[in-house]
Amino acid sequence: xxxxxxxxxxxxxxxxxxxxxxxxxxxxxxxxxxxxxxxxxxxxxxxxxxxxxxxxxxxxxxxxxxxxxxxxxxxxxxxxxxxxxxxxxxxxxxxxxxxxxxxxxxxxxxx
Amino acid sequence: xxxxxxxxxxxxxxxxxxxxxxxxxxxxxxxxxxxxxxxxxxxxxxxxxxxxxxxxxxxxxxxxxxxxxxxxxxxxxxxxxxxxxxxxxxxxxxxxxxxxxxxxxxxxxxxxxxxxxxxxxxxxxxxxxxxxxxxxxxxxxxxxxxxxxxxxxxxxxxxxxxxxxxxxxxxxxxxxxxxxxxxxxxxxxxxxxxxxxxxxxxxxxxxxxxxxxxxxxxxxxxxxxxxxxxxxxxxxxxxxxxxxxxxxxxxxxxxxxxxxxxxxxxxxxxxxxxxxxxxxxxxxxxxxxxxxxxxxxxxxxxxxxxxxxxxxxxxxxxxxxxxxxxxxxxxxxxxxxxxxxxxxxxxxxxxxxxxxxxxxxxxxxxxxxxxxxxxxxxxxxxxxxxxxxxxxxxxxxxxxxxxxxxxxxxxxxxxxxxxxxxxxxxxxxx
Numbered sequence: 001x002x003x004x005x006x007x008x009x010x011x012x013x014x015x016x017x018x019x020x021x022x023x024x025x026x027x028x029x030x031x032x033x034x035x036x037x038x039x040x041x042x043x044x045x046x047x048x049x050x051x052x053x054x055x056x057x058x059x060x061x062x063x064x065x066x067x068x069x070x071x072x073x074x075x076x077x078x079x080x081x082x083x084x085x086x087x088x089x090x091x092x093x094x095x096x097x098x099x100x101x102x103x104x105x106x107x108x109x110x111x
Numbered sequence: 112x113x114x115x116x117x118x119x120x121x122x123x124x125x126x127x128x129x130x131x132x133x134x135x136x137x138x139x140x141x142x143x144x145x146x147x148x149x150x151x152x153x154x155x156x157x158x159x160x161x162x163x164x165x166x167x168x169x170x171x172x173x174x175x176x177x178x179x180x181x182x183x184x185x186x187x188x189x190x191x192x193x194x195x196x197x198x199x200x201x202x203x204x205x206x207x208x209x210x211x212x213x214x215x216x217x218x219x220x221x222x223x224x225x226x227x228x229x230x231x232x233x234x235x236x237x238x239x240x241x242x243x244x245x246x247x248x249x250x251x252x253x254x255x256x257x258x259x260x261x262x263x264x265x266x267x268x269x270x271x272x273x274x275x276x277x278x279x280x281x282x283x284x285x286x287x288x289x290x291x292x293x294x295x296x297x298x299x300x301x302x303x304x305x306x307x308x309x310x311x312x313x314x315x316x317x318x319x320x321x322x323x324x325x326x327x328x329x330x331x332x333x334x335x336x337x338x339x340x341x342x343x344x345x346x347x348x349x350x351x352x353x354x355x356x357x358x359x360x361x362x363x364x365x366x367x368x369x370x371x372x373x374x375x376x377x378x379x380x381x382x383x384x385x386x387x388x389x390x391x392x393x394x395x396x397x398x399x400x401x402x403x404x405x406x407x408x409x410x411x412x413x414x415x416x417x418x419x420x421x422x423x424x425x426x427x428x429x430x431x432x433x434x435x436x437x438x439x440x441x442x443x444x445x446x447x448x449x450x451x452x453x454x455x456x457x458x459x460x461x462x463x464x465x466x467x468x469x470x471x472x473x474x475x476x477x478x479x480x481x482x483x484x485x486x487x488x489x490x491x492x493x494x495x496x497x498x499x500x501x502x503x504x505x506x507x508x509x510x511x512x513x514x515x516x517x518x519x520x521x522x523x524x525x526x527x528x529x530x531x532x533x534x535x536x537x538x539x540x541x
Contacts, residue, residue, distance in 0.1 A: 026289060029486075033538035037331070051393045058472035077476060081483050089487075101493030102487055103318035105173070107270075 004009045006076070007069045013076065014052065015019060020079040021072040023107040031054055032082050033093050047080045063111065071111055083109075123359035126226050129364045136172060138521050143509035147527055149504045154455035160186045160534030161433050161527065165368075166274070166281040166295045168435040168449065168514045169195055169323070173278065174202065174228065175309065179245060179466030180226035183208055187453045193271055194218050194234065198245040203275060205282045206247050206268035208237040217268070218241070241269050266333040278307045279507035299366035300431060303415030306407045310444060310465040314482045316489070318460045322496040324434060324452040325523060326503065327460060330492045332450055332519040334358050334374055334431050340495060341488050345397065346386045362419025363518050368432030368526040370420060370519050376425020378442045379404075390505075394480040398488070399425070401477035428518060443467065446485070456500050462489065480533050 005017035020043060022028045032040070047054075055071055061070055086093050119125060120411035126134040133140065147153045152377035165350040171183045181196035194217065207300040210217045215238040233250065234243045242251035247268035252258065271285040274292035281292050293301055318328060330336060348355075360371040380387070380395055381404040391397040396469075413501050416439050418425040427439045464482050469475040513521045 014385060025483075048389065048393070055393075055473050055476065061472070062256070063469060063471055063475060068155075074153055074472060078479055081390060081394065083256075084388070085483070085487050088388050095487055095490045095494075095514050098457070098490040098494035101320055101464075101490055101497060103316055103320060103489050103493055105314060105482070106317050107313060107315035108482075109312045109314070 004111050005072050007057065007073060010050065010054065010073055013046060016046060017072055018078065021075040022079060023075065025108055028082050031079065032086055035093060038087065038093065040083045040086050040093070044080065044083050047076060051077060051080060067111060068111060074111060114529060119359055120356065132515050132518045132521065135365050138518065138525060142512045143521060144522050145326070146509055147327045147524070149455065151455045154452065156531045156534065159529065160187055160531045163284045165433050166283045166292050168279050168281050169193065170280050171278050172275060172280060173308065175203065176229055179230045179232055181218070181231065183226050186228055188451060192216060193282060195280060196245050197234055203273060203280055205271040206273060206277040207274035209269065210238065210241055211224050211249060211266040211268065212236065212239055212241050232291065253406040260497065261411050275479060277303065278306065280355045295369045296431070297369060299371065299418065300369055300429065305413045305425060305439065309407050309479065310467050312466040312468055312478060314464045316486065319491055320493050320497065321457050322500040323456055324450040325456040325527060327458055328434065328450045330373065330496055330524065332428060332523070333517045334360050335370065335514065340491055344487060345388050346393065347382065360516060361421045364418050365522055369430060370522050371427055371429045372519055373417060373419055373421060373427045374425055375423045379442065390480060396477035396480040398484050400440050400442055400444050400481040401474065402442065407467060408443040443451040456504070460504050
């Protein structure tokens with residue numbers, strides 16, 4: 001059996017961890033653009049109801065000293081934030097009327 | 112059908128003249144031309160008249176905290192690259208990024224046109240190994256004896272004027288600036304005394320957009336468009352009040368080439384829950400940033416903010432001529448925007464969001480939703496302003512009416528024309 005990526009309490013979300021635990025905003029945004037709405041709706045429906053529980057869990061740790069599995073859980077929440085726009089607002093992966101314009105996050109604090 | 116109201120609601124009082132625009136009679140009220148945003152010839156004039164004469168913000172002191180810390184800044188608009196460096200004496204200096212030997216670009220890695228940052232003891236040219244101290248002095252020439260009567264003291268890096276205000280590093284590319292930085296910024300801007308240094312969490316966005324820098328900037332200095340262009344982003348924006356009545360800026364103020372607009376707030380999660388997207392309710396954050404005030408927020412607003420002394424103040428959008436903006440939010444964070452033209456119809460757009468250090472995961476997530484929201488809004492602007500540039504370039508329409516809510520756009524348009532005319536006059540006299 002492969003090692004679990006997320007804290008045991010969130011083992012039911014393991015199936016999303018491989019694809020959605022991404023270290024940087026450009027990776028997460030690219031993932032959003034390359035996903036179907038079906039994939040994102042499934043991700044959102046699974047993660048969103050657990051978000052508050054995940055935050056409460058993560059708040060127990062110092063922000064700059066998160067265990068690896070907790071860091072991945074946090075990254076899952078970061079992905080939830082980007083996916084939420086597609087699911088809650090646009091009902092499509094990309095923002096309407098944005099053409100080929102790019103606007104990329106070049107620098108962000110860790111974690 | 113309901114008629115649009117012709118007067119501003121009484122909670123948004125205007126000056127005695129009746130409108131904000133007429134309060135500043137030099138601005139006029141006539142439709143304006145955007146020829147200055149579509150003409151390659153005008154862009155050539157702007158490069159000399161504005162970008163080689165005004166003080167330009169190129170970064171903050173926190174980017175080079177340590178002695179020897181440096182970053183390069185590509186200024187295509189002035190056809191130069193600068194090295195900004197903190198010396199061993201802690202003084203921050205700027206130099207043109209050019210080796211005095213054969214003109215090679217001195218500091219770069221991998222791609223000569225890309226900006227870099229780092230820390231070093233000296234700058235060494237990749238081409239023939241000439242070395243410069245952090246204060247710009249030439250310290251080493253390989254095979255110095257092969258050169259003819261060369262005096263190293265005469266071959267230091269070419270400096271650019273560099274001054275710091277509130278931690279913001281400004282450069283001026285004129286041989287001799289006509290104003291000090293403080294004089295240039297003027298009383299309205301220098302009244303600001305803000306704990307910038309405490310907001311250490313920096314998120315840096317960059318985009319390459321096919322629009323004139325002023326056409327682009329204009330969208331970031333009026334609050335007339337958000338309920339429409341961004342109307343679907345959240346229930347606050349699609350609120351019928353804004354959709355039908357429009358959005359009103361509480362206060363406008365102009366000082367020299369600089370300007371500010373202040374609006375009411377939307378922060379703090381104080382509206383009924385249905386006014387927020389589900390993710391906003393969980394992360395307690397959104398367009399106006401994290402709902403919880405940061406630790407810099409006290410009962411007393413930092414000096415210089417809310418210059419109109421408005422009761423329901425929420426943000427100030429200070430536009431510092433020519434291409435720099437600082438937006439202060441009531442919950443204790445700030446944004447900067449930079450608009451760097453690369454052609455008459457193209458720019459590099461930079462946005463930096465600065466927050467206090469988060470104390471836990473919840474505060475970090477609130478920042479993340481805030482900056483994700485900025486991107487969703489900014490990309491809508493980016494797409495639309497490329498379309499505006501196309502519309503203007505058709506020249507099918509040549510003058511454009513600006514409303515009172517667009518006074519800041521009118522002011523920038525006028526100041527750019529004034530600076531160019533002033534430059535042409537000084538050239539003619541020379």
